[in-house]
Amino acid sequence: MSTKVKYEMEFPIQVSPSLLYQYISTPSGLSEWFADNVNSRGEVFTFIWEGSEEKAKLLSKKSGERIKLRWLADEEEGESYFFEMRIQVDEITKDVSLMITDYAEDDEDEIKEGKMLWDNMVSDLKHVVGSV
Template identity: 65%
Template sequence: MDEKVKYELEFPITSSPQLLYQYISTPSGLSEWFADNVNSRGEYFTFIWDDSEERARMASKKSGERVKFRWVDENNKDSEYFFELRILVDEITKDVSLMVVDFAEQGDLQEARQLWENQVADLKHVLGSV
């Protein structure tokens, strides 16, 4: 397996940081745009898409600002890979952006970016932020 590379994407979002945080940090919020279904048990989240299921641990969070999920194996052991969703607010304009930090194999980078663009488009639709 190729080594994965870290990448970041930033998406402007018309939403309050508090509302946006609900959609990036709760199972019900995440299941509205990120995965077909999301369940949580304590700090462990199960993300379900069609026939695939992935588990992650909420490694850190700061209310209203960011969440970080670290992928885990079947024994709940942390992998070296994670994805982080950060809410950025411009101090002057108060514009809100969502910063995505994720990993992908070099050959899959473009596809991974496209996937996030599609998912964040769904998030914007749910938020009424077009």
């Protein structure tokens, strides 16, 4: 078993924080950019991509600000990895950014692939909210 390393990314996005929060915290919002379909039952979110399915447990969320999830596969293995989507608003300029925290295998290609995946997904998100 290899260890994973944490990485963080920042994506400036021109949208109101309250609207952005709907897209990162609700099954219907996440279905528009993160996965083909998303369902939730209690604290468990089910993400569906082209026939494959992954479940994630909601670890925490703060209304209008952030959501933090852990893949159930990691949880079953006793891992404490998570991914978090957090909205950051610059106090002076009021610019909005989506901050991503995630983990990837401790390998340059894996980290690069993870970042590329987030780039593509956030690009889809920007199209959905009209921030291109």
